[in-house]
Amino acid sequence: MHKLDETKLKLLALETLRALRTRYQLKELAEKLGIQMSVLSRYVHGKVMPTRERALAIVELARRDYFPEFFESLLRRTPEGLYDLTPIIQDQRILRTIGLYTSLIFARSVVEKVLTVATDGVPLAVHVATELGAQLVIAKPVKDPVYTEFVEERIVRSPPVVEYIYLPKRILRRSERVLIVDDFVRSGKTVEALLRFVERFGAEPVGVFAVAVLEETARTLRNRYSGITLEYLVSLPQP
Numbered sequence: 001m002h003k004l005d006e007t008k009l010k011l012l013a014l015e016t017l018r019a020l021r022t023r024y025q026l027k028e029l030a031e032k033l034g035i036q037m038s039v040l041s042r043y044v045h046g047k048v049m050p051t052r053e054r055a056l057a058i059v060e061l062a063r064r065d066y067f068p069e070f071f072e073s074l075l076r077r078t079p080e081g082l083y084d085l086t087p088i089i090q091d092q093r094i095l096r097t098i099g100l101y102t103s104l105i106f107a108r109s110v111v112e113k114v115l116t117v118a119t120d121g122v123p124l125a126v127h128v129a130t131e132l133g134a135q136l137v138i139a140k141p142v143k144d145p146v147y148t149e150f151v152e153e154r155i156v157r158s159p160p161v162v163e164y165i166y167l168p169k170r171i172l173r174r175s176e177r178v179l180i181v182d183d184f185v186r187s188g189k190t191v192e193a194l195l196r197f198v199e200r201f202g203a204e205p206v207g208v209f210a211v212a213v214l215e216e217t218a219r220t221l222r223n224r225y226s227g228i229t230l231e232y233l234v235s236l237p238q239p
Helices: 003-020 024-031 037-042 050-076 090-107 122-132 189-201 215-224
Strands: 113-117 135-138 151-159 161-168 179-185 204-214 227-235
Touching: 003 037, 003 050, 003 090, 024 037, 037 204, 050 090, 050 135, 050 204, 050 227, 090 122, 090 204, 090 227, 113 122, 113 189, 122 161, 135 161, 135 179, 135 189, 151 189, 161 189, 161 227, 189 204, 189 215, 204 215, 215 227
Parallel strands: 113 135, 113 179, 179 204, 204 227
Antiparallel strands: 151 161
């Protein structure tokens, strides 16, 4: 891990601890990590940075034992039983933590563009693109009047509803490495439309990242796109 990645790892460890302490006791986290609570408190309050090894231990513990439960606890259920990610998307500290986490996952992938669609996931994509040093590209449901030529993709939802999203022509270049980001992958149809965009432009899909994904959709995407990395923080049953 080069120096920049190590710095991001340490920052992610600190942001992760600060996020987790809103739900878990420092004593519990300290016992899980095998370090003194006073040391953990100093990390949380920014008085000292953890070593690389300790930062890695913090991030790995969070990813393995805390992230799924933690992020699921932040979700709201609507009266119709649907999942609402608003508490996550509106929390800048949480988004910063996720952005750092994603940048470390894809640090070796040389991401040049982050592609998303104009929905609630845009703030997340902004953080991810910032941490990766990549350009953000947003597919929109309307044609931006600034441009004159567009590439169009159709999304057929169920029950039969047809939506269209557009990208300006030449916004992606051939062989450019693209990471697709979405907040919540429900049916996978939006992700598949974005993957078709990448293919039509001749660019290279690095992977797909989402905060949450429905379990059945994750299985379908992995089977259909076995060569593409699918990363997410929490998988959820069909509502």
